[in-house]
Structures are given as structure tokens and as C-alpha cells.
Amino acid sequence: MRTKRWHLALGVGLLLALATACNFSATTANISSLKIGKDKDVSSEASNFAPTDTVYAVAAIANVPDKVKVKARLLSDAGPIPGAETTLDMPGSGTAKFNFSPSPEGWPKGKYKVEIQMLNDDGQQKDQKTAEFTVS
Template identity: 30%
Template sequence: MNRHRIPHALLLAVLGAVALVGCKKKEEPAPVASTPPAATTPTPAPAPMPATATVTSVDLGNAVGADMKIGTPMTSFAPKDTIYVSIGTSTSDPAASVPGKLGVKWTHVDSNQTVNEESRDLNLTGMGNTEFHIAKPDGWPKGKYKVEVSLDGNVVQSREFEVK
């Protein structure tokens, strides 16, 4: 009878172990952290930069053509000359109309006196030229002069000239 007890006890031990393993709670696999794809909202295009105007050239002469350009640039004038300044402008977008204030200040350098100051409100488009001029029928005093060109109140270029 002893012989049957060991295998019987062994059988009970094996069955008990199987029962324990069978009763063990199964572990749930850890949920995979799935992040939903980020919502892609289209990035708004940057607002277009407004068109700008610049002064591209400043020429002096004693005559101006129908295109508002100086035919023969000069830096020396006779006392009874009408003195013209032709201001070349351009806009960053050739099709855009850019409002701007173009101005000139004429100065007799030797006496540090303003001869004339003038400005115009303009709508600049593409490439263009604007002229200003000064005249004195009884003649300009001899000496050194300067014209300062401003765009929207800021001096952007200047030219010196002489009356002989």
C-alpha cells in the first residue's frame, strides 16, 4: 500500500500545481500608447509684404524732357539757369501703386539758407521719374548749393552743385 501512496501524492502535487497555474490571472498586455496623429492645420501663408517705393536716382540739369528725365546731367549752372532735379523711383511690385511723399529741399550751402522746400503726395507705380525745379529770373547768387531728396519725410539722397 505504500507503493500507491507516493505516486498518488505525486499526482496530487502535479494536479495542484496545474490548478494554481490555471487559476493565475492572466496579465493584460500593456496598452500601446497610440497617440492619434497630430491634427495638421495648414499654416497660414505669411501676409504678403506691402509694396514699397525707393528712390533709385537723382540727376540735376538745366532742362528736362517729356519723360521727366535730365538729358544732360550737370553739377555747374549759370546764375540765370532754371535748375531741375529728376528723381527716379521704383516700386518693389511693378504693378502696385504705392502712396508716398516725395520732397526736395534746396539749400545755398555758403550761407546755410534754404532756397526752396517742396513736397508732393504721389502714387508711385513701377519705374518712374518726378521733377522739381527752381528758377530765379534775376539770377542765383554764385556759390555752392545742395538739394536733399526725401521720401516719406526721410532724406534718401542729396546732390551738391555750384552756380558760377
């Protein structure tokens, strides 16, 4: 019985050593939160905006071992809004802040969403969050 335990412990130890030697990385990088509001720090979340309001988004990027790109875009029921897309390079975990200003005519009334994507150096999406709001 002791021999079996010893072999099991040895096997697990060898697997751990092999994983470490191969630079094994199990990342749980994620967008831990997304808030939208009417001020740049989103001190108070909002879900209803006037046609002339600037929409601010704050995304918390967590557990990032290396640099990532954080892409934000604004979508309406009809799809992505042209020109309402921004990408930030982040050196690691932190806060990504975005703002979307209306045209001089204002936002058309309707339902919208802010979409945040986290991409690695290869452009692969690692996480995504959305927040919905209404312009009335």
C-alpha cells in the same frame, strides 16, 4: 532624419502662411536715381550752373506699393533756401520732376545741393538722395 526635414518644412510653411495672413509687407521702396540739369527732362546732367539758370531735378521713384510724398528742397552752404521747397504726391512708382528758378538777382555764387526725400503717408522718411552743384 526625414522627420526633422518634414518638421522644418512644416515650420517654414507655417511662418510663411502667418506672415501672409498678417499682411506682412517687406517693401524696398526707394529713390533709385537723382539727376540735375539745365532742361526739364535732364537730358544731360550738369554740375555747374550760371546765376540765372533754372535748376531741374528728376528723381526716379521705384518699388512703391502705395502712394508717397516726394519732397524736394534746395540748400546752400548756409542751409535751406527759403521758398525753395516743393512736395509732390505720387500714386506709386514713377518720375518726380522739380525745378528751382533763381530770383531776379540770380543765384549767389557758391555750392548748392538738391535734396529729395520720399515720405510715406505717416510722414516717415523712407529714402533720401542729394545731388550737389556749383553756381559760378
